[in-house]
Each structure stands twice: as C-alpha cells, then as structure tokens.
Amino acid sequence: MIKYFLTVMALIAFSATHAQAFCGFYVAKADADLFNEASKVVMARHDDRTVMTMANDFQGDVKDFAIVIPVPTIVKKSQVNVGDNKVIDHLDAYTAPRLVEYFDSDPCQQFEMMEMMAADSMVRRGAAPKALMRKAKKLGVTIEESYSVGEYDILILSAKQSDGLFTWLNQEGYKLPKGVTKILNSYIKQDMKFFVAKVNLKEFEKEGGTFLRPLQVAYESDKFMLPVRLGTLNSKGPQDLLLFTLTKNGRVEPTNYRTTKIPTGDNIPLFVKDEFGEFYKAMFDKQVKKNNMKTVMLEYAWDMAWCDPCAADPLPAKDLKKLGAWWLDEQRDNVQPMPNQRRIMPPRGGAVNVFATRMHVRYTADSFPEDIALQVTDDRENFQGRYVMQHPFKDEASCSAAGDYYKKLPKRFEKEAKTLASLTGWNINDIRKKMEENGQSFKVKSGTTNNLGDGKPWYENMWND
Secondary structure, three states, X not given: OOOOOOOEEEOOOOOOOOOOOOOOEEOEEOOOOOOOOOXXXXXXXXXXXXXXXXXXXXXXXXXXXXXXXXXXXXXXXXXXEEOOHHHHHHHXXXXXXXXXXXXXXXXXXXXXXXXXXXXXXXXXXXXXXHHHHHHHHHOOEEEEEEEEEOOEEEEEEEEOOHHHHHHHHHHOOEEOOOOHHHHHHHHHHOOOEEEEEEEOHHHHHHOOOOOOOOEEEEEXXXXXXXXXXXXXXXXXXXXXXXXXXXXXXXXEEEOOOEEEXXXXXXXXXXXXXXXXXXXXXXXXXXXXXXXXXXXXXXXXXXXXXXXXXXXXXXOOHHXXXXXXXXXXXXXXXXXXXXXXXXXXXXXXOOOOOOEEEEEEEEEOOOOXXXXXXXXXXXXXXXXXXXXXXXXXXXXXXXXXXXXXXXXXXXXXXXXXXHHHHXXXXXXXXXXXXXHHHOOOXXXXXXXXXXXXXXXXXXXXXXXXX
16 A cells, blocks of 8 residues: 655746736836736636636836726726735635645555645725816717726726727827727727726835735626737737636636646656746646647636645635625635645635636737637536656565565656656656656666565575575
C-alpha cells in the first residue's frame, strides 16, 4: 500500500509573458502609452441578475487611466461598488491549478493511508456639467448617469451612432484605439450602454494611492456575456483572461465557443516542484496552439461545499457575497482558517450553495471575433487542473517485494518523462537529465542482501550460498 503525504502547490497567478486582456478597452489622456495587463473578472449569476467584478493590473500613471465597458442596461450609482483585491486573490488561489505530492511507503510494510495537505464608500461628487451634457447631445451621445464611487468618476453613456461617441470621447481628451468605431457601432445596435470610468486623483490619494481597486457592477438583464472585443484594441499580442464565475446551479460555459478541459491527473517528475510555473505556462501554451487559440480552457469547476484537495482556505460566505453571490444566507458564515491542513470538507456552517467555475482564455481579435456569450448549466461535475509528484521510497528495503518495487521504478520514471515532454514540448533528454539530478535514477537499484528480490525465482535465492 502506498503511504502518501499530500502537499498542495497552487499556481496562484498565471504570469504569462503575453499582453493580457480586459473586458473593455483603456483610453488615455493625451498620448500616454497604455496597454492591458493580467486581467481577472469575476461574474456571479443567478436568474437574470449579474454582478461583474473587474480587477486589473493597470500599467501607467493613474491620472491617465480611463476605461470604457459595454453594459446591457443603464447602471445607477447604487449598482456600482469598489471591491477588494484580496477577495479576488483568495478566489484565484482557491481555484488555481495545483501540484500534489505523494510519498511511497516502505514496500516491505503496509501502512494506513494518511493525508496531510500543505499547505465602499459611494460619495456623490456632483453630476455632469450641463455644458458637457449639451455638447454630448449634439453628437447623439446621452449622459444617462454621472456619479463618483470610491476613487472613480463614472459616466453611463448611450449613443445613436459610433461616430458621434468616438468624436465626443476624442473631444474630451481621450485617445481611442484604431478600429474602435466598428465595434462601438455593433454595441450601439444591440442597445448596449457604455460604462466610462476614470480615476479621481484626490480620492485616489485619500484611499492610500497605491493601487486601483476592482470595480463592481450589478445589473439585471437576460444577456449573460463578457465583452472582450474592445480589449483586443489595446493588445500588443495575444491576451490572457481569467474568468471566474459563481452560480447557484452549476458550471458556466460559453455558448459560442468550445470549452476544453485542461489536461489533469498526470504524474510528472519531481523537479517540476521548483518549476511549476514554467511547467504550467508551457503546457497551457501547447494546449492553446493545439486548439488554434479558439477555445475556452476549463481549469476548475467545483461545488464550494467541499474540495479535494483544497489549494487554499475556503472562501467564507461573507466574501462570496462581496463577489456577488447575493443568494447566500449570511447566518451560515462560520469558516475558520486552516493553518496546517487543507480539509476536504469546509467546517460546519461554511460556504455552500455556490458552484465556482474558472476559465482561462487566450485570444486575439481574429481568434475570438465575438464577445463570449455565457450560460449557466445544471452540470455539477467536479473538475480541477491537478498534477501529481510521486516520491519513491528513499530508505533501504530488504524483502522480496522490494525487488519488484525497485525494478518498476525506472519504467515509472520513464513514463513520467514522456508525459512531461508530451504536455510541454520540452526536450525529453533534458527532462531525463534533471530527473537523474533530482534522485530519479533510470538504473535499477540493487539490494543490500539476498532477501532483496533480484527478479530470480524465490527458490534460487533459498539454495544459493
């Protein structure tokens, strides 16, 4: 029997070298050179209610920051909130692809199985000036709402045609990406509105002035979609987007693009423990190439009432509600941190009735020409990106069973090497060399006594002096 200790290593942040995406596009005052970086979007959905939380790793001077996001309906001030990056990071860690470790027991003994898992303020600062509204109206643009939330000044715009909206934004000092009018026009035809946010520097400094907090928007609409086309306009190459969804029913999937499950459950060499980030990026790159960058990768889908293994402490109900899971009963929030172990079941009273889905999208304007249309399914089948390291028994074993065990190790190691090469495209000879350097020898280990099996029949060892 294998005795195993289970250590969890989570790929908390996928730090790809590609430019990354956002569900809107950045517009800059003057000629500031802005581009999108590491996007994370959380969407909570039940019935026709959606709460979208948008985090971004904006690069540049915040005084140049502004963003335009298509939304399906007019958004009032009370529907906008400034969120907490820590809650999004917690969800990221909890759903992240993970590396687990197993340790072989002494082949001469039998052990019981053991598990050990490693570890808003909304202050109104004045409506839009009447002169600004008149100027917009002449161009067919209507300022439906104007308010401030936290460090953001927000306008909700509607427009009759894209040229007028383009002209108005330009006149207000925003530099728009090339090719924007065609995409803006498609949203106008769908009667979409435009959520425009920029940073109020005075309020930003009051909040500490270190980083931009996530923006949250709550709305009711039959449309359940993630607008990604505008984000490609700032792109300097393929973009990456992590989309987390929280629902009451089950997994979320796109309706206009394929979903592909990331490879999972494979045994890989021990040295990957120190190169897990590089491994996952290489594997993801290969999967994207294999699917011609035309699929949504599923990395995690799991009922949050339990996890196996847990890559991080379960999110308490109060944090899930902050992310938009409004259907949760606040009275059932009793989750306590788990400092040394990762339980399979959250503590009694923990977060339940939430199904989390994590999707990873890499795309360009050509590979994803449409926004991502989404649907909530009743599929509650659990899935996670999970990779296994199995350590061989290190001490000396002296019995007939040990001989068979040691004979099988080189074959096991070779299978791991081929698996890793297949997943990543890495050179198999380089893989074998690293395995040797990390104690995974491809030579059969010899025993220290005749009691250690050598492949001969049991009776030959009995009669040989």
